[in-house]
Amino acid sequence: MSILPNYLRSLSLSLLLSFLAPVVLIAVILASLSVVGYLPPLESFSQVGVEQMLKFLAVFGSGCPLQGVLVIGSTCSFAGALFDTYAFYRDQYLYNN
Numbered sequence: 001m002s003i004l005p006n007y008l009r010s011l012s013l014s015l016l017l018s019f020l021a022p023v024v025l026i027a028v029i030l031a032s033l034s035v036v037g038y039l040p041p042l043e044s045f046s047q048v049g050v051e052q053m054l055k056f057l058a059v060f061g062s063g064c065p066l067q068g069v070l071v072i073g074s075t076c077s078f079a080g081a082l083f084d085t086y087a088f089y090r091d092q093y094l095y096n097n
Contacts, residue, residue, distance in 0.1 A: 007088055011081060018080025019073045026069055029053060 030053055037046030054065045061067030 003092065010088060011084055014080045014084035015077050019077035022076045023069055023073045026053075026057070026072070 033049040036042050057065035057068030060071045
């Protein structure tokens with residue numbers, strides 16, 4: 001029985017979830033700051049928050065915030081794949097010995 005299909009299924013799920021987690025977190029932060037902007041007393045806080053978040057993302061994306069989100073998501077995805085590979089290897093090693 002080959003372990004390759006189980007490993008590939010686990011790895012692909014890990015890659016997907018590790019990529020989506022930071023992307024969704026960044027989207028939720030930007031959306032919540034935008035929604036807070038509709039409250040008149042907090043409008044300036046919202047504008048400054050969104051501007052700072054976009055500047056932060058632009059640092060990772062060589063000036064483009066969207067590329068920054070993709071870079072952060074890809075990096076987290078790579079780290080998740082490494083953790084999954086280690087856990088899968090360790091699991092196989094423990095159960096076979």
